[in-house]
Amino acid sequence: MSSLQTDTSPTIPAPSTPSDGPTSRSHSEKGDSPASHPAGLDSTASPAELLLSATKDARQIIRLVQCSTCSRILRDPITLPCGQTLCKTCIPETHLRTNISWPATANRLQGFNCPFEDCRKEHAIGDCSVDVTLNKVLDIVRTAVEQARALTEGAAVSTHVAIQNPWEVAGLPTLEEKDALSQVVRGGRIVSTYTLAETGSLRYECEVSYTAVGASEEEVTQIDSDAFLRLKECVRTEMDCQICYALYLDPFTTTCGHTFCRHCIHQVLSSSEHCPICRRALLIQRQVNSASAPANARLTKMINGFWADVVSVRAETVRAERQAELAGEYDIPIFVCTLAFPAMPTFLHVFEPRYRLMMRRVVDADRTFGMVRPERPSVAGGAPFSEIGTLLRIVNIEFFPDGRSLLETVGVSRFRVTRHGVLDGYVVGQVEQIDDVGLAEEEAMEISETMRGQGVQDFTQRGEREASATPLSPQSPATPTHSTVLTLADLDTKSTRDLLDIGIGFVTRMRGQSVSWLAGRVLAVFGECPTDPTLFPWWFASVLPVSDDEKCRLLGTSSVRQRMKICCRWIVEWESSRW
Numbered sequence: 001m002s003s004l005q006t007d008t009s010p011t012i013p014a015p016s017t018p019s020d021g022p023t024s025r026s027h028s029e030k031g032d033s034p035a036s037h038p039a040g041l042d043s044t045a046s047p048a049e050l051l052l053s054a055t056k057d058a059r060q061i062i063r064l065v066q067c068s069t070c071s072r073i074l075r076d077p078i079t080l081p082c083g084q085t086l087c088k089t090c091i092p093e094t095h096l097r098t099n100i101s102w103p104a105t106a107n108r109l110q111g112f113n114c115p116f117e118d119c120r121k122e123h124a125i126g127d128c129s130v131d132v133t134l135n136k137v138l139d140i141v142r143t144a145v146e147q148a149r150a151l152t153e154g155a156a157v158s159t160h161v162a163i164q165n166p167w168e169v170a171g172l173p174t175l176e177e178k179d180a181l182s183q184v185v186r187g188g189r190i191v192s193t194y195t196l197a198e199t200g201s202l203r204y205e206c207e208v209s210y211t212a213v214g215a216s217e218e219e220v221t222q223i224d225s226d227a228f229l230r231l232k233e234c235v236r237t238e239m240d241c242q243i244c245y246a247l248y249l250d251p252f253t254t255t256c257g258h259t260f261c262r263h264c265i266h267q268v269l270s271s272s273e274h275c276p277i278c279r280r281a282l283l284i285q286r287q288v289n290s291a292s293a294p295a296n297a298r299l300t301k302m303i304n305g306f307w308a309d310v311v312s313v314r315a316e317t318v319r320a321e322r323q324a325e326l327a328g329e330y331d332i333p334i335f336v337c338t339l340a341f342p343a344m345p346t347f348l349h350v351f352e353p354r355y356r357l358m359m360r361r362v363v364d365a366d367r368t369f370g371m372v373r374p375e376r377p378s379v380a381g382g383a384p385f386s387e388i389g390t391l392l393r394i395v396n397i398e399f400f401p402d403g404r405s406l407l408e409t410v411g412v413s414r415f416r417v418t419r420h421g422v423l424d425g426y427v428v429g430q431v432e433q434i435d436d437v438g439l440a441e442e443e444a445m446e447i448s449e450t451m452r453g454q455g456v457q458d459f460t461q462r463g464e465r466e467a468s469a470t471p472l473s474p475q476s477p478a479t480p481t482h483s484t485v486l487t488l489a490d491l492d493t494k495s496t497r498d499l500l501d502i503g504i505g506f507v508t509r510m511r512g513q514s515v516s517w518l519a520g521r522v523l524a525v526f527g528e529c530p531t532d533p534t535l536f537p538w539w540f541a542s543v544l545p546v547s548d549d550e551k552c553r554l555l556g557t558s559s560v561r562q563r564m565k566i567c568c569r570w571i572v573e574w575e576s577s578r579w
Contacts, residue, residue, distance in 0.1 A: 047308035054228035055221050057305070058189035059208055061228065064302050065141050066197045069115060071204040073197055074138055079131040079253045081440060082119040083294030090115075094125060099450045100443050101497030102533055102560070108443070127440065129257035133238055134298060140234045145194045148227040152187045157223060159192040160184050160211035163202060184213055188223040190231075232306045239303065242277055243268060247311055249318060251299040256280040259296060263318070270413070270433075292438055330421060330428035332391070333358045334370040339551055340390040341538040342411040345525060346371065351404045354425030359397070359405055367394040370415060370431065373548060385427070387417045388434065388555045411538070414555050437559050445561055446496050488572055491565050499564035500533045503540060506571045517545050537563035546570055 052061055067074045069090035076088035097111040107126030114121050163181040183201065185192035189210050196202035212220040241248050243264035250262040258277045260268075265276075273281050303311055335355065340346040350359050362369045372389035392409040399405045413433055420429035436442070491499065507529045511518050522543055530536050537560075541551045550570065557563050 047312045050304040050308035052228075052305035054190065054224040058193050058210070058224065060305065061190060061231075062193040062197055063204065064298060064305065065138055065194075066202075066204050068204045070200075071197065071202065072200050073142070073194070074134070077131045077134045077138065077298075078128050079134065079257070079296050079298070080114060080116075080119070080123055081127045081255075081293065081438075082114055082116065082121065082123070083253075083297045084114075084116045084119065085131060085134065085296070085298045086115070088130065091128070097122065097124065097443075097447075099447045099495070101446065101495035102442075102500070103439070104497070108439075121440070122444075124440065124443070127255045129255060131253055131259070131296070131298075132257045133251075133253070133259045134296075136238045137235055137302070140238065141194075141231060144227070144231045144234050145191055147230070148223075149187050149191050149195075152191065152223060155215065157188060157215045157220065158184050158186050158213040159189055159220070160213050161192050161196060162209045162211075163196075164207045164209060188220050188227060190224050190227050235302070235306065239299075239307075247307060247314060248299060248303055249311060249314055251296045251303065252293065253296045253299075254282050256282070259299060262295065292441065330419075330423070331430045332368065332370045332428065333362060333423070334372055334385075334389065334417070334420065334427040334429050335392075336372055336374050336385045336427055338371065339373050339541075339548055339555075340371040340392055340409075340411050341541055341554070342390060342413055343535055344411050344538050344542045345395075346392060346409045346411065347525075348407040348409065349404070350407060353403075356403050356405070357424055358426045359407070363394065363397060368392065368412065369394075370417075370429065371409075372417070373552070383417065383420060385417075386552060388414065388552070389417065389431075390414055390555065391431075434556070434558070436557075442496075442559055442561060445559060449492055449561075450495050452493060486572055488569055491568050491572070494568075496533055496561050496564060499561070499568050500531070500536060502568050502571060503536055503564065504529060504531065506575075507540075517543055533560050533564055537567050540567050540570075544570060544574075 054061070065073055067077075067085075067087045067090055069086045072087070074085065074087055077085050078088050078091060079085045092112045092115055094110045094112045097109050100109065105126060108124040110125040111122050112125070114123055161183050163183075181201075183196065185195050187195065192210075193202065193208065196208075202208070215223075236247075239247055241251075241261045241264050242258075243260050246261075248259065248261055251259050252262040252265055253259045254265065254275055256275050256278050258275055260276070268276055269282065275282055335348070335358070337348065338346070350356060358369070368391055370389050371392050372385045372387075374384060375386045377384055391412040391414070393412050394407055394409050396408040397405055413435075415431035415433050417429045417431050420427055422428070437445075486502070494502070507518070526539055526542050530539050537554055541554050550566075553566055554563050557566070
């Protein structure tokens with residue numbers, strides 16, 4: 001007797017612009033995004049609903065390794081910054097990205113428009129590398145399918161596969177009058193579906209129904225169950241984070257193509273800017289959120305479909321650990337003293353008994369502490385210091401016999417105090433790190449503002465300008481670096497590179513005038529004027545004699561461009577004799 005098994009899903013992506021499909025039927029019915037499932041930290045579906053079945057979800061299993069653009073099995077998979085994946089050859093035609101002056105590296109001046117409907121943003125080629133983990137998984141899946149196919153050849157097991165119109169499956173009217181395409185393919189449901197996708201005979205958005213040929217339903221069920229079990233066991237070997245060595249939790253794929261748990265890579269980037277595997281510099285922020293940098297959608301769906309029960313337990317463990325951290329002791333000791341900036345040195349003379357004790361404990365721990373400046377409370381009972389400060393790391397310390405000490409520290413990162421208390425006379429607090437927007441958002445900000453300065457009011461006009469436009473670059477600034485008639489209004493429409501040139505030009509002129517705040521001893525402490533816009537604002541704020549209120553504005557900013565505009569405003573006002 002033959003058996004009929006239908007694999008359908010109520011929610012079907014539009015055939016014209018497919019996106020990565022649902023993980024399972026329950027997933028589609030709830031309308032959940034991959035980031036909200038157990039592979040992340042929040043879950044609205046139970047693990048049982050997310051787990052895939054070898055007999056009921058053969059189509060969904062193969063869809064996990066099928067390109068939604070060309071409908072074939074993924075080849076050289078590229079995971080985009082939006083979290084979606086496609087074949088390397090399916091990347092749309094690239095174009096020259098205009099109105100970008102920083103960082104303006106060769107691989108960031110070429111870009112393309114994302115083909116996925118839920119994104120459609122412009123991605124830089126430099127942010128797109130072959131997904132190392134997914135590429136290994138594809139090799140494993142291919143080998144597992146070949147082994148399963150070989151096991152069924154002697155038994156003469158085949159499957160009659162009927163490819164259905166996706167609109168009819170969704171219960172929607174269609175103008176297509178073609179009958180469902182049917183083929184008899186060697187192997188069970190998983191193997192036959194993979195074969196059709198491999199040969200390009202099965203569109204990504206199409207659903208299928210199965211009829212066993214040459215075997216009973218029980219035999220086919222056993223064949224598919226065995227194949228799926230072997231597949232999961234083999235794939236599991238590539239699903240461990242190389243930082244925590246546990247199953248990926250909220251898998252985040254970096255621009256170099258390596259994947260880690262999001263919270264693991266955050267911890268690494270707190271003390272390093274390089275990928276733990278390939279050592280390539282990572283242009284992402286430590287606390288980049290899932291909205292601006294989504295998780296790897298394919299790996300998330302695969303993890304949910306294969307091991308939702310396991311990762312759900314792990315997610316609960318991590319959640320409990322975080323809650324314990326929030327309910328426990330305060331994060332860091334806080335020195336209420338002066339302003340400090342990231343990447344800049346700060347020298348301290350510690351003589352108060354409470355801070356002597358604090359420094360002894362800091363040295364015995366991780367040699368880091370927070371620095372905030374004193375500030376009058378804005379409300380009754382408020383903190384007598386600024387809520388925004390800088391995390392400092394001790395580089396050198398010299399203790400004196402009377403208990404005093406001299407410290408040389410360097411700024412690590414910025415933070416915001418969320419709650420605070422007092423321990424043995426000094427302030428301790430719980431803090432959250434302040435980070436910049438991602439590089440893509442930084443570039444988008446520059447494009448928007450410089451195009452507005454060029455009279456382009458809408459991005460729809462951009463395509464008309466690209467053919468004749470020339471990208472701004474560090475080597476060829478498009479506008480003069482300094483103008484005696486420069487106004488505050490001009491700053492918004494300057495490129496980031498022009499803003500840096502204005503700052504460097506000002507420093508050069510001031511050194512020519514031998515101003516006291518650029519004396520040799522000052523430069524010996526803070527170094528020469530940097531030519532990197534990520535460092536220039538912190539250096540400039542350290543040496544320029546402007547008010548602390550003005551300097552404090554830098555600590556709360558979220559972009560390099562924003563800080564450069566603040567520094568250039570100081571320059572305009574300085575040269576207008578307002579200071």
